[in-house]
Amino acid sequence: MKHVETEARPAGQAPPEAPHVDVTLNVNGTLHRLRLDARVTLLDALRDHLGLTGAKKGCDQGACGACTVMVDGRRVVSCLALAAQYEGREITTVESLSVDGELHPMQAAFARHDAFQCGYCTPGQIMSAVCLIAEGRANSEEDIREFMSGNICRCGAYPNIRAAIREVTGEG
Amino acid sequence: MHPFEYARATDADQAVAVVSADPHTSFLAGGTTQLDLMKDGVLHPERLIDITRLPLGGITHTASAIRVGALTTMEELATDPVVGERLPFVRQALLLGASTQLRNMATIGGNLLQRARCRYFRDPTVASCNKRNPGSGCAAITGIQRMHAILGTSDHCIALHASDVAVPLTALDAIVHVLGAEGSRSIPLTQFYLPPGDTPHIENVLRHGELITAIEIPLLPDGARSHYLKVRDRVSYEFALASAGVALATEDGLIQEARVALGGVGTIPWRAWNAEDVLRGARAGADSFRTAAEAALEGARPLPGTAFKVELAKRTLVRTLETVAGALS
Numbered sequence: 001m002k003h004v005e006t007e008a009r010p011a012g013q014a015p016p017e018a019p020h021v022d023v024t025l026n027v028n029g030t031l032h033r034l035r036l037d038a039r040v041t042l043l044d045a046l047r048d049h050l051g052l053t054g055a056k057k058g059c060d061q062g063a064c065g066a067c068t069v070m071v072d073g074r075r076v077v078s079c080l081a082l083a084a085q086y087e088g089r090e091i092t093t094v095e096s097l098s099v100d101g102e103l104h105p106m107q108a109a110f111a112r113h114d115a116f117q118c119g120y121c122t123p124g125q126i127m128s129a130v131c132l133i134a135e136g137r138a139n140s141e142e143d144i145r146e147f148m149s150g151n152i153c154r155c156g157a158y159p160n161i162r163a164a165i166r167e168v169t170g171e172g
Numbered sequence: 173m174h175p176f177e178y179a180r181a182t183d184a185d186q187a188v189a190v191v192s193a194d195p196h197t198s199f200l201a202g203g204t205t206q207l208d209l210m211k212d213g214v215l216h217p218e219r220l221i222d223i224t225r226l227p228l229g230g231i232t233h234t235a236s237a238i239r240v241g242a243l244t245t246m247e248e249l250a251t252d253p254v255v256g257e258r259l260p261f262v263r264q265a266l267l268l269g270a271s272t273q274l275r276n277m278a279t280i281g282g283n284l285l286q287r288a289r290c291r292y293f294r295d296p297t298v299a300s301c302n303k304r305n306p307g308s309g310c311a312a313i314t315g316i317q318r319m320h321a322i323l324g325t326s327d328h329c330i331a332l333h334a335s336d337v338a339v340p341l342t343a344l345d346a347i348v349h350v351l352g353a354e355g356s357r358s359i360p361l362t363q364f365y366l367p368p369g370d371t372p373h374i375e376n377v378l379r380h381g382e383l384i385t386a387i388e389i390p391l392l393p394d395g396a397r398s399h400y401l402k403v404r405d406r407v408s409y410e411f412a413l414a415s416a417g418v419a420l421a422t423e424d425g426l427i428q429e430a431r432v433a434l435g436g437v438g439t440i441p442w443r444a445w446n447a448e449d450v451l452r453g454a455r456a457g458a459d460s461f462r463t464a465a466e467a468a469l470e471g472a473r474p475l476p477g478t479a480f481k482v483e484l485a486k487r488t489l490v491r492t493l494e495t496v497a498g499a500l501s
Contacts, residue, residue: 019177149409151271
């Protein structure tokens with residue numbers, strides 16, 4: 001656990017042991033039993049405890065979207081989710097999109113349209129884009145702009161990202 | 173982040189009893205504000221009671237109102253067909269707030285209780301914040317003021333209430349249903365929030381441990397039209413510099429009913445009662461709209477960094493009134 005106790009504490013008082021929780025997470029169809037510091041976010045559980053490093057830690061405050069995963073089919077930012085809260089929910093990460101080595105159509109479209117530069121935001125962009133289509137909100141350039149605005153790309157690949165999404169919806 | 177215990181509530185009464193009994197225990201719902209502020213070191217509860225498995229979700233409709241369980245997410249409420257049809261400005265305000273990911277997590281109860289976005293409040297290394305540390309002063313008043321309030325401010329705090337959806341809900345006289353250790357009560361949203369005064373750390377009338385269970389939203393009368401306009405520095409995914417939620421009903425060009433509330437300018441979601449008084453009975457048009465906007469901003473106390481907001485808010489309100497009137501004609 002990499003969090004450190006930073007609060008001021010009276011001299012001589014031992015640091016309190018951080019409370020832990022037992023959690024079973026259903027990630028990409030597999031159950032994982034974990035014992036976690038109660039402070040562990042879903043993002044840190046995925047990355048540090050399950051080795052699923054697709055979801056990225058960008059801002060760690062819910063602003064950038066790099067950590068986007070699906071919970072029960074809906075996109076969320078996993079950095080603002082406590083892992084303990086998500087027991088029994090169906091968590092889907094970018095690692096599950098490709099099946100038998102075949103890229104998901106959205107992944108393939110991102111590659112074809114060069115919809116990234118550094119690639120750090122890409123897993124979050126792709127998860128968000130897959131959900132965007134499921135939400136029925138990929139119908140116009142304007143809607144794609146609006147409903148993808150929770151995913152920041154500091155390289156500025158937005159036109160290519162939109163082109164990839166439009167291709168998957170059959171309008172590209 | 174300060175260590176904390178995590179526990180799941182088994183029923184609402186038990187959750188309320190546990191939180192009411194301990195000032196260091198808090199409820200946890202969507203977590204988008206709570207966890208963010210815990211990471212920043214602004215909040216440091218010793219125990220969190222996760223209420224997300226309580227049966228406090230769901231939307232039910234009657235002929236005159238909808239009742240929204242407190243755990244309903246912003247996305248669920250925004251995509252409710254009755255909201256889309258009968259309360260379009262509520263839907264607009266919801267969809268103009270945050271991002272889809274955050275709206276899938278954030279609950280309506282939590283939205284109403286969201287904390288100030290003031291950068292000085294959110295940074296514990298800033299010594300002066302009366303909201304975070306009562307009596308310590310206000311760094312915002314002499315700091316960067318652009319995202320702060322001009323209505324309902326005091327010499328002790330100018331932090332904005334940043335909720336979009338609370339603006340139309342305030343205009344609609346929504347009612348907050350609350351469960352406390354001593355039973356349940358219902359609070360009109362117009363009486364729910366407290367301007368900072370000399371106690372900026374007390375933001376609403378809830379006692380510690382009281383739990384919002386549902387929001388009741390009266391529907392607009394048949395024939396009424398509504399609109400929510402949000403003006404901001406970015407076209408999407410940004411807080412308002414000024415916003416307006418308006419509902420009007422007219423007959424032969426005369427305004428029968430007017431509901432007006434402002435966002436982005438108030439320390440609380442700002443019901444513009446004066447503007448409604450101007451509009452009710454008046455002929456819908458440029459003259460009455462501008463007079464209403466002047467009335468709405470009466471008492472504004474801008475600082476140098478927020479001086480632009482007075483005229484911006486007036487024009488935002490006029491534009492919104494024009495949009496609604498256009499839809500009525």
